[in-house]
Amino acid sequence: MSGPLDICGIRLRGPVLNGSGTFDAIAARRTFGDALLEDFPFDAFVSKTITLAPREGNPPPRLWEAPAGMINSIGLPNKGLEGFVRHDLPELHELPVPLAVSVMGFSRDELAALVEEVGAREEVSLLELNVSCPNVETGLVMGADPAETGRAVERVRARTEKPLIVKLTPNATDPASVGAAAEAAGADALSLVNTLKGMALDPATGRPWLGTGAGGVSGPAVRAIALEQVREVSARVSIPVIGMGGIGSGRDAADFLLAGADCIAVGTESFRDPAAGRRVSRELTMLSRNERDFSPLRAG
Numbered sequence: 387m388s389g390p391l392d393i394c395g396i397r398l399r400g401p402v403l404n405g406s407g408t409f410d411a412i413a414a415r416r417t418f419g420d421a422l423l424e425d426f427p428f429d430a431f432v433s434k435t436i437t438l439a440p441r442e443g444n445p446p447p448r449l450w451e452a453p454a455g456m457i458n459s460i461g462l463p464n465k466g467l468e469g470f471v472r473h474d475l476p477e478l479h480e481l482p483v484p485l486a487v488s489v490m491g492f493s494r495d496e497l498a499a500l501v502e503e504v505g506a507r508e509e510v511s512l513l514e515l516n517v518s519c520p521n522v523e524t525g526l527v528m529g530a531d532p533a534e535t536g537r538a539v540e541r542v543r544a545r546t547e548k549p550l551i552v553k554l555t556p557n558a559t560d561p562a563s564v565g566a567a568a569e570a571a572g573a574d575a576l577s578l579v580n581t582l583k584g585m586a587l588d589p590a591t592g593r594p595w596l597g598t599g600a601g602g603v604s605g606p607a608v609r610a611i612a613l614e615q616v617r618e619v620s621a622r623v624s625i626p627v628i629g630m631g632g633i634g635s636g637r638d639a640a641d642f643l644l645a646g647a648d649c650i651a652v653g654t655e656s657f658r659d660p661a662a663g664r665r666v667s668r669e670l671t672m673l674s675r676n677e678r679d680f681s682p683l684r685a686g
């Protein structure tokens with residue numbers, strides 16, 4: 387289970403992706419040069435989430451180091467669709483692996499426009515819908531509600547023939563129902579988990595540390611929660627599942643595959659070790675030699 391595989395018809399050399407927003411491939415190329423391309427840490431690359439209009443992101447401070455993880459309140463700073471296509475896409479196209487572009491819209495129309503434009507680009511193999519934001523039309527967080535998620539996926543489905551991955555938020559009462567609604571509306575794959583809502587207080591003032599008050603928790607602190615959500619969601623759907631949340635070793639990755647994931651993603655660990663993706667792959671290969679296989683515990 388650590389060799390080549392197909393996900394939604396896209397051939398990957400292995401099962402290790404990056405979590406959106408946790409590895410800046412363009413900055414890494416500037417730092418490491420072509421050595422990055424020769425030993426690229428991931429088997430497919432997921433861009434950080436883009437929005438239709440440019441965004442500056444949230445007011446600082448944006449990061450807090452939590453026990454066994456971090457809390458971020460980055461707020462999706464990005465160049466917007468036009469800036470992404472003009473400046474980032476040509477550079478991301480040079481990566482030696484398939485490219486998934488993560489998109490977020492504050493309304494279903496905005497999401498549909500993004501999916502259509504991004505999906506039409508030949509450089510893009512897959513799209514990931516980040517549904518962890520409020521829909522300005524309904525006030526509901528799209529990914530927290532099965533019906534809301536289903537409507538969003540339905541709206542964008544006809545706008546592209548490219549595979550659509552829906553990235554689930556763990557901040558939902560019943561993530562498996564949200565996943566099932568996304569599948570019924572035409573999603574080709576699911577990825578989970580995004581960050582869990584959390585906050586930290588400034589010890590000097592007793593007031594919230596992060597500029598926006600609260601943020602998203604990631605890293606080893608969330609691994610057990612993510613593992614259970616991956617097990618639950620993958621037991622409910624028949625489309626592929628990309629599991630993530632605190633993965634930092636081949637053993638962690640193997641656990642997610644055993645729990646039902648078809649691929650895994652490395653996120654926060656890449657901040658500590660930019661080569662973590664490659665290391666996780668190597669460790670997974672060693673484990674698969676020593677263990678019979680990682681056949682999922684997936685039901686049915």
Ligand SMILES: Cc1cc2nc3c(=O)[nH]c(=O)nc-3n(C[C@H](O)[C@H](O)[C@H](O)COP(=O)(O)O)c2cc1C
Pocket residue numbers: 404405406407408434435456458460462488516553579580581603604605606608630631632633651652653654655
């Ligand atoms: C600094 C930071 C930025 C992130 N940005 C995004 C993003 O732009 N889009 C997205 O879908 N998820 C984003 N995430 C969530 C990660 O992709 C991943 O789902 C989450 O962190 C759990 O995995 P991990 O514990 O391995 O980091 C971000 C996470 C971090 C820590």
